[in-house]
Amino acid sequence: MNRPDQFEQQLQQQYQHDKARHVLPAQVKNALLKQARQNQARQRHKAGWLCRNGWQGLWRNTQLALCCALLLLLGYLLQPVQPHSPLYYQISYSQDEAYRQVQHHVASNIRPQRQSNALAQAQQQYRLSGEQSRAFYAQTGLLQQQQDHWQIKVCDELLLTIDKQLLRQIDLSADITPQFAQWVEFTSDAAGLLIAIKPAAAPLHCSQG
Amino acid sequence: MALSFFISGFGSKDYSSEQLYALYRDSADTAFLQQLITLHGDALYYYLLRQSDRQLAEDISQQCWLKLLEQPDGFGGNSSFKTWLFTVARHCLIDELRRRSRWLAEDITAPLVDTTTCPLQQLNVQQQQQRWAAQLNALPFLQREALMLQLEGFTLAQISQITAQGEETVKSRLRYAKQMLQQLNGASNEQA
Structure with a gap:
């Protein structure tokens, strides 16, 4: 055997000899195996949970969670689709001995039925026929606040009631002080719909009789 | 269970390191890990010992095997199990030496x-x-x-x-x- 081979062999012997004298300490091995057993126990516990509750239980819970999520999604999607009830401007008429005409102006979410209001519409058209030359016309009246509505009296010609919901839609002047009786000028359009109310420049003088 | 332990223990002589690793990964049975440690634990520890000191060799050995416990999918099979184990150990060792400022790049x-x-x-x-x-x-x-x-x-x-x-x-x-x-x-x- 030549020298290099001898040297290699000598190295290998020294290596193996030294290695045999330095083995992994038992406490390290034991600690590792203890840790491994704990991991194993944890895994068995997990597996045991699945066995106890079964895949069906897991599936049932998943279904429940999915249903809840779906309901939430539907609720979210349907929210903006909910019909927004629009307000309709309605004018109704009634009789009062003190006035020639009594009009009730209200904002209602009930869609007006043209057939049942046919007479009122005809009356309104008739009444407005004399005003066709102007798109809007203004009248002066005395404004008073009542418990649930405002009213405007135009001598004994007209009593006009306006409900509070409708008042939010009308162009109201900031000078209006409904707490006190006030002369106002109210503007209507060709259809008789109240457009605006503002303080009157002068009170209305009613002719007697 | 005793029987299965006996069978797995009995058949262990025929398992390669890679097979033992796969068995441990799939079953988490400590018997397979124990065999892997028996096969390579001493060599790994000796390599680490001669590259550092006793305390560090123990620590890194433990870290290496713990890595195997915590990330059983770590070994991808691109090399032999022993090569992979020593590669992991070397990384751990160099990281630790760097952390302790004992690592000097040698030309x-x-x-x-x-x-x-x-x-x-x-x-x-x-x-x-x-x-x-x-x-x-x-x-x-x-x-x-x-x-x-x-x-x-x-x-x-x-x-x-x-x-x-x-x-x-x-x-x-x-x-x-x-x-x-x-x-x-x-x-x-x-x-x-």
């Missing part, structure tokens, strides 16, 4: 140092230790590493994989390491 292409001065002085200092360990300690880290891995039975290609260096570099390290050991041997024989 493998540097010429062989004069063994009549520095290594001999080291040998004198370590007279109480075993000659082999002292000679190994006299080697630079990377040369010692290459030599240790070769003596452990790794091929050039495997050492190259573990150390992430080309085979030529590994050959150079081995050559330098053996030259130095031969000189140290001669020197120590003369002293004796």
